Amino acid sequence: MTVVGPFGLSVRDQALEADVRAGMTAVEEGLLEATKSEVPFITGAAQHLVRAGGKRFRPLLVMLAAQFGDPHAPGVVPSAVVVELTHLATLYHDDVMDDAGVRRGVPSANTRWGNSVAVLTGDFLFARASHILADLGPEAVRVQAEAFERLVSGQILETAGPQDGRDPVDHYLDVLSGKTGSLVAVSCRFGAMMSGADDAVVDVLTQYGERLGIAFQLADDVLDIASDSHESGKTPGTDLREGISTLPVLRLRERAARQGLPEDVALCELLDSDLSDDGRHAEALRLLRAHPALEQARRDTVRHAQEARAVLAPLPECEAKTALVELCDAVVHRAG
16 A cells, blocks of 8 residues: 555555556646746746645546546646646635735745735736647637636635525535635546546546535635644634635534524624734634534535545446545545
């Protein structure tokens, strides 16, 4: 048994391990090549987060999904580079929107070079992803365009908030489906598509990716509250400080509205206050870490990971399927 990929994914088959390792190495080389510019400053900014590392979760899913066809097909690695470049571009933009100071354990691009450079660098990465995508055919372009539309729509929905009468948790899950689930789904879809897998297999893996992506983001929500910056690679409580209600906060508000416990109401009032104050921010984190709402968010994460696992049932038994099942467990493990 060998450990590869994010979260210590266990791969027991030597042939699968070799394919995944070779594919991920090629993706890393592709990312560095795609982020080069004739202008050294642009290269430095574009490679800032590439060189900082990261889980490479989406390229790994491309490699595993490709196992259901020809994993060595020429479009597999470029499509993995496309999804990771797209993901990286969104991180540059997210950090500007959140005024984040740390990303992947290093100063964020907006902290180092300012908001304008960070936004434009994200745009540069989108452009490079599109350039690679153009060589993968019109269907790939269409799939990526639809996913990007959903990603941006999810971000807008998050900013706008739920409509009157809409359950905030349901609204938030729709947001995550767009912001995170869409690109994770495309990762699985591209891997299967580019490998020539059957349409039914492509559909199953796309559904799996959507559900796994939601579980992955829910685990991030838990980590944002429960972990320190060393563990998560970014500043804890960033969403709290920005007034963004992630699932633990939504579960707290839901409980406060239902039960009206004074301590819950007081915590909600604290979260609604100015959390740019370090003392209030630290107190809010401390109280949330000890609150049952955090455990409820963990249970929600487990449920969505189990849904992702269940979707895989029609696929033939193989080492790649086993690895995809274990990824569901690994995502849950991240949430504690």
